[in-house]
Amino acid sequence: MKDRKFPLRVLVLCAVVALALGLSSWGFLVHRTLHQVAVYQLPNEIQPFFWRHMDYLVNNAARPDVRRNSDSTEATKHFIDLEAYGPDAAHKMPLDWNKAQAKYQRDSLLKYGYVPYHIVLMMDQLTGAFRQQKADSILFYAADLGHYIGDANVPLHTTLNYDGQLTNQKGLHSLWESFIPEIEIETYQLNSGHQARYLRNPAKQVWQQIRAAHALVPSMLALETKVSAGFTDAEKYRVQVRRGVETKQYTLAFAKAYAAALKPSINQQLLASANLIADCWYTAWVNAGKPALNLQGWTTEKAAVWEKEKSAYQKNTLIQEGLLLAKKPSENKPTE
Template sequence: MSWGGTGHYKINSAVSLSFNQEMNQFSSWVETLADHASDADIRKQWDNNEAPKHYIDIDNYSEFISNGTIPQTLSGAISAHGSTFVYDNGILPWATITAYDSLKSCFERLDWDKAVLFASDLGHYVADGHMPLHITRNYDGDYTGNDGIHSRFESTMINTYISQITYSGDYIGEISDVNQYVFDYIYNNYQYVESVIAADDYATNINSDIYSSEYKSALWNYSKNFTILLFKNASHALTELIYTAWLQAGSPVMNPTGIDNPITEPTVVLQQNFPNPFSNSTKVQFSLNQNTKIILQVKDIQGNTVVEIINDVKSEGNYSFDINTENLSSGIYYLTLDTDKEHSVKQMILVR
């Protein structure tokens, strides 16, 4: 398994939290993504090639221990270590990238039915890459005397506390290098291997009976912050990967899937600010096709609002004005426009 069925369902279904306006056409996917979140685990039962796709014992790579990185192509890893070593230690990052490539070619072929299934698998592998015990040789605690922690953490604990795993979305952008992106989150998530082990040590100290409610709640209390963060990051990464695959495939318009999902005209259209990049001021334009309450803000890359431009009901029409950014420092910002139903984002670059 891997995050258990409950965890995978949650991560795949939360993909829509980060949808931008362009991705709203994928709303009809969300249920399917969730329903098929564990297909990849089920395939292990009949496909012998499937199991190594769900993990990587990255700490068996000596260069990971010394430099924190490993060869990032499958062929590079095989030429450095031999294919027995590579497959024995799991091929999760490359399985993730393969699922991404398959998704992208489905978009290119406009094969929407298959695309959603590849996106479901992609979500599964992304989620596995955010489950710390799927990226270490100490995957079941054998190396540290924490035997059995794998299912206690990913299934018993997650099933008990799933209702407390709530989070919100983040801004998405196009990923410039998908291979690097996947390896980066795996390298980064590796730090939580130690945290999971520490959580188990903490909880067994409180009650050595791993079936007791004291043990379970202690495990959760110790690990909930980083567990929720890992879930959030996994859902966000899945959204960004789907978005990037779709952009790379030329942003094809999805077929309307019947009258249940009519393509509705957007209420609001936000233009890219001009000039961009800019230094002291930039022009913002948007149009409304009905009277609507809107919130127009400038946010920093952490998502903090740095300027609130409008928070009011506005009438139908076109709007254009300059925003003064003299008080902001150089960097990337997001211009966001929200209505009750829509969320639009433009990236702005401030250069002094």
């Protein structure tokens, strides 16, 4: 009977909602956190510039996800379905975009995702912006680059089974990258001790991290099955009907149990993302010839606040001290 009350139109809407929620990348909270954490890892030559613009970097950390709503070419920049490129593609795909196009055809790359190549393109853009010393462009590309790097470190962004949909585990995507970080972030270590380092071959490092993320997929799936065995459907899911649309969400109890089983892999991927973002920002600046960055208006007062924040970051007390921007309500929305 219930089914009859849900015409096709409503079911389609459900699918659209699931698509919008389920296939985003790291939730906004994590994307924003990554950018803030990456800033603290930069060397003193460039950290004040990035720190001064941290609001912009944090507020626009999720902008590429928003852009997907208006740009049909955007989505496949955020992932790579490795299985679609043949066995052991993670080790066999060329580092270079032109060689990849020659090997797989451009259409396939546009269909199954090409995040590692897009990261390299964004790095080139950032390097160019540094060369021209254009603050607006530097910040724009730094924000976008950071986003794609974050996505590349999410295991489900590297597989055809991107939402657990091929293994009857649909919904896993947003559970792993949004719901769990949102309820667990206060327990996370946000300071890995990493300091930005120069990457001689950024593409190589990007691929290394994509392989590491992809290697986590089997255990993510297996642990979900294992944890699910201890839950009934009613304990695992919360079904809500809003304006005639039925949505099914994981319960807090299930999310916590799954998080406990996964620990600390989400935190580790968060840190791996932030580390690579800092490395890529720094590398782009070095490759641009280490241009001086505009620090007009930098005062001793600002430097004192900066030092205080850095110390909170070192002690991993950003959240407790109310300094994690991603946890603050923001008036600024992504600009696209």
